[in-house]
Amino acid sequence: MSVENAPVVDVDEAAIPVEKKMYYRFESNDKKEFRVSELAIQQSETLNRLVEAMGYTSEDVENKPAIAIENIDGKTLKLVFQWCEHHKGEAIPVDDGSVPKIVEIPEFDAKLMDIDNGLLFKLIWAADYLNIVQLLNVSCKKVANMAQGKTPAQLRRVYLLPSDEEDEAAKRAAQEAQDPRAREVEEEFEERKRQGGNSFF
Amino acid sequence: MAEENRKFKLIQLPIVARQKLMKMMDNVDLFELSLCSIRMARYVRALRIEAERHNITLTKGQSSVSVHFRKQPGAICERYRNGPLSLNEYYCDYANIEAGTAAVSKxxxxxxxxxxxxxxxxxxxxxxxxxxxxxxLQKCQTMEICGSEATSKALRSIFRNMRIEKKLVVRPRTNQDYVIEQVWWKSKSTG
Incomplete structure (x- = not known):
């Protein structure tokens, strides 16, 4: 049937029940609460699956305690949900493990990520934990761009990279922490060697 | 802003996020990153980025080691002689040019x-x-030997353990007869 021939029916708009927008309540690990729309939550695969599994109604959302997100603080979660609300309804890239080489950072995202590197680190961590593919893409791209044209010495400072010696010392410390007796045995062995004994026994 | 907050703790990111972030870097920046520590070189290697080809050129007019990529235009190149450098080229100076070449190519x-x-x-x-x-450096896709006369000692040094997969070109004459055994090996193995 063509569009011109389609039957025209007058509709009383007031009679149509308006579907109430569904919101969910989340709580950060520092007890800050956020109300986030259902559509925005779809940007996070982790949260989307969580709310689907919970099967909350609007009444449940109001009556039950907010959903706790234990690993993320309020400051970071605020940025995450701001991003999700701004990008709600947008297509979600398929997470097939591939990495887009060209990632455009939209103006809104650039402003949102105009934060110190400590908070940017937490934002990437949260995007990874909550599986928000596009937020992870843009935030990673911002940090990847920080490497452009830098020397190894500059990169060490920007990314706080330990030197080989520091890595070695950390490895030794971790081994010792795992087995505190190891150092004592080593010292005892060295002491015996100094005293001229070849055998430990 | 506190000093601590100006820095980004790359190695403390979860592995998926860290690898995604590093794969978004240009290859030349990954090369620079690999020079920061053994651990960072290992992290760059773990990204499994394929090079289209590695080139070693040690001739009278040119001494360079380079790596070329399909997905990104240009190459990363280390040169051993002064002269104008283009983008992604580095100049390095080794007293022993052969050892330097081997170290860079490795x-x-x-x-x-x-x-x-x-x-x-x-x-x-x-x-x-x-x-x-x-x-x-004992396995390559193609090898070209050029310049003036090559001694059998030099050829022995090159071909003692060499395996060439596709093409070998030997332009200069040798002062003695020299049998390039690996070519025979290759011919035998391919029938």
Whole structure:
């Protein structure tokens, strides 16, 4: 049937029940609460699956305690949900493990990520934990761009990279922490060697 | 802003996020990152970025080691002689050019897997034994030997353990008869 021939029916708009927008309540690990729309939550695969599994109604959302997100603080979660609300309804890239080489950072995202590197680190961590593919893409791209044209010495400072010696010392410390007796045995062995004994026994 | 907050703790990111972030870097920046520590070189290698080809050129007019990529235009190149450098080219100075070449090519090959092409002029090189004793330089896709007369000693240094996969070009005459055994090996193995 063509569009011109389609039957025209007058509709009383007031009679149509308006579907109430569904919101969910989340709580950060520092007890800050956020109300986030259902559509925005779809940007996070982790949260989307969580709310689907919970099967909350609007009444449940109001009556039950907010959903706790234990690993993320309020400051970071605020940025995450701001991003999700701004990008709600947008297509979600398929997470097939591939990495887009060209990632455009939209103006809104650039402003949102105009934060110190400590908070940017937490934002990437949260995007990874909550599986928000596009937020992870843009935030990673911002940090990847920080490497452009830098020397190894500059990169060490920007990314706080330990030197080989520091890595070695950390490895030794971790081994010792795992087995505190190891150092004592080593010292005892060295002491015996100094005293001229070849055998430990 | 506190000093701590200006820095980004790359190595403390979860592995998926860290690898995604590093894969978004240009290859030349990954190369720079690999020079920061053994751990960072290992992280870059773990990204499994394929090189289209590695080139070693040691001739009278040019001394360079380079790595070329399909997905990104240009190459990362280390050169051993002064002159104007283009983008992504580095100048380095080794007292022993053969050892330097081997060290740089080994590092490139460690980071970015790909076939190696070699063009050398043995008559201008003194430490071929040292260079071709490195396992990473004992297998290549193509090899071209150019320049003036190559001594059998030089050829022995090159071909003692060499495996060439596709093409071998030997332009200069040798002062003695020299049998390139690996070519016979190759012919036999391919029937």
């Amino acid at each position: 590092h490139f090959q460690y980071l970015f897997n790909g076939p190696l092409n070699i063009v050398i002029c043995p008559s201008i090189l003194r430490n071929l034994d040292e260079m071709f004793s490195e396992p990473e």
